[in-house]
Amino acid sequence: MKELGIGIIGFGTVGAGVADCLLKNGDVIAKRTGVKPVIKKIADLDIVRDRGVKVPAGVLTTDAMEAIDQCDVIVELVGGTTFAKTIILEALKRGKPVVTANKALLAKFGEELFEAAEKSGTDIFYEASVGGGIPIIKSLREGLVGNRINRIYGILNGTCNYILTRMERDQADFKEVLADAQKLGYAEANPSLDVDGFDTAHKATIMASLAYGEWFGMDPVYVEGITDITLEEIKLTDELGYKIKLLAIIKQNDGNVEVRVHPTLIPKQSMLAKVGDVFNAVMVNGDFIGDTMFYGRGAGRNATASAVVADITDVCLNLKFESNRRIPGFTAGNLYENVLSIDKVKSRYYLSLQVVDLPGVLAKITNILAAHSISISSVVQKERKDAEHVSLVILTHLCEESNMKAAIAEISRLSDVLNKVKFIRIEDL
């Protein structure tokens, strides 16, 4: 049986998971595929600390280049966008296929990296970069290859989904739940990458590129995080039949592409709304397959290892059959010129206002919306409990975001409106 030498660079949590998976399940992989991935080198600055994985003698090295030179498949699990990039480029230069889980790197330098792979006639595999263990990259590239992709909705950040789920379940504030998530290890000490939506955006641009066959990068992606979501809003939207999720939204309509990440109201009864805690899910709508959803753990040592090992196996099969670039990587294109700016996006909206409890206020607000061609789908005004203001929630039909923003600016100038008018976009899935 063909054996291939795997070089793992970065022996952190995921690196240890990958080594563990290859050591424990190498025999079933061999039985299933006829190739056997064998760990030849693991490179890390620290080769002393116990990772709970029994690595064969002679495998550990502090020299990443040694791993690159001696192995057939290079697995980059260093993280970050500097040394990781160097490693990948060095491997590709030598014609060696690369497996990576590094979404930030791909999102930032994808075009350069995929070009380097093309030039060397080899591949970059990146299943673990989106959705953790979920085989969504393979499914999009191969399983749904016969479809034009109409739209993709993704819950792609476990930390955010955990926080939003806990806020709802425990009726707790964002800050309180975040602190708890940090204690439990579900959120970083500096949570910005997650809660500000950038991690989701990295994954969104990778999926958009897969869906539409060209590299988008981060520039055209609109990003908004969950830090402004209040418990009050979660309660109000729940009453209206919606849940708030941080969604990656990718769409194509008449050549216009949307790639955006923001908190989104989705119907409570939808499958996607039922994805709770740290789980991820991706709902894809293709012109032939219709709606299909992929669900699983979006992060963590073992789930991520599962995806990395699937890539390693694919690469091994390519090496066995000399079928490198079996499926081409991304090509440069100009589709990103067609990515709509957020102001041009059409959406339904949830508006939340605090207004004085006087006659005529609702009329003023609805007149402004009408003047901007915004049609209202429902209004909830709750009786005031104590203060002089009342809560007003308005759901709209589809309108262009620029109109909505203009209307909100005008509404905000009304002396009857006491708060900064908040809006959240709605997707009916």
Next chain:
Amino acid sequence: MKELGIGIIGFGTVGAGVADCLLKNGDVIAKRTGVKPVIKKIADLDIVRDRGVKVPAGVLTTDAMEAIDQCDVIVELVGGTTFAKTIILEALKRGKPVVTANKALLAKFGEELFEAAEKSGTDIFYEASVGGGIPIIKSLREGLVGNRINRIYGILNGTCNYILTRMERDQADFKEVLADAQKLGYAEANPSLDVDGFDTAHKATIMASLAYGEWFGMDPVYVEGITDITLEEIKLTDELGYKIKLLAIIKQNDGNVEVRVHPTLIPKQSMLAKVGDVFNAVMVNGDFIGDTMFYGRGAGRNATASAVVADITDVCLNLKFESNRRIPGFTAGNLYENVLSIDKVKSRYYLSLQVVDLPGVLAKITNILAAHSISISSVVQKERKDAEHVSLVILTHLCEESNMKAAIAEISRLSDVLNKVKFIRIEDL
């Protein structure tokens, strides 16, 4: 660009869908993969009827062998287990790869067909045979290749899931909903293949074979359909926090394999319980990935076409790179000797009884259960409304089915028990 000639045999609903998909999306497939599948022949006895697909001149033929001889890839969409088998064997004999959606054929003759493919050094692809458009076969074979599969739960028959969903939603009887489903085209005039569980069992055995790498066939599969599920049971189990689904259950424990299909109580809050109407879903638990779920349309012209076209594309890539048998087919094995008979399976149970409303009845029943080492997790006895009997529902902890059946036989002999004691297995997922 490499073009490959596709021969479709069987121009029914799915055949028309596949032709439609290749004609509409051949260009994106070519862009994504670098190969172009081109329809060269479509064989059917009826080449006159309009299928709503504009097929190029010269493509239609009534001669299946002409398609086999002239095409690179043979797509069997005839259905049934006689002529379909002949076609596939003829194609394989000529070393031509085959794509099929025919689960009944694979379940019945899989071992013979996969042996023939191996002998000719070519492949049978069968994504559409399980879960319609959902890329579950590719995900199990490739995406989860690094995992030992602990268990698989599948809702694999749209007709049954539609009937159970409607019974619950409309509080209607099985017969009533079945009649309606037949009117709507969701159920066949003779619904046995679906409602008696055999279609699900065909899919279960294919997935079991994928999970465990050997061909199982139908012999060791336990099958029970949904025809005995009453509205009363749906109501009772709902109150207890469960939904009834027709599940395919595949498990491995210490070398013992379970492959079974039967109505199953699953917790209402589980993702699988939320899969409604005609949708299918497969929940896979692997030792590294943990729980992951795949959801989508399990049948229908276009969803099925999506899966068939994905297979066609894979075959085209194999032909381009001369990588036939990139991933080996099933091998003969003896794991099926380890498939537990249903009597050896351990499960939790739901028992439903009608008993006379007299002192001591519950004691008699619980004594019998205890004598068979069956421990009770909950009991619900409702106050009688009119009749002299009361409804008694008992949920048990895990016990071996042989014990449960012995206990039920004994309970049934009590003169206090007025109905045929019903039991449904429970999975806590």
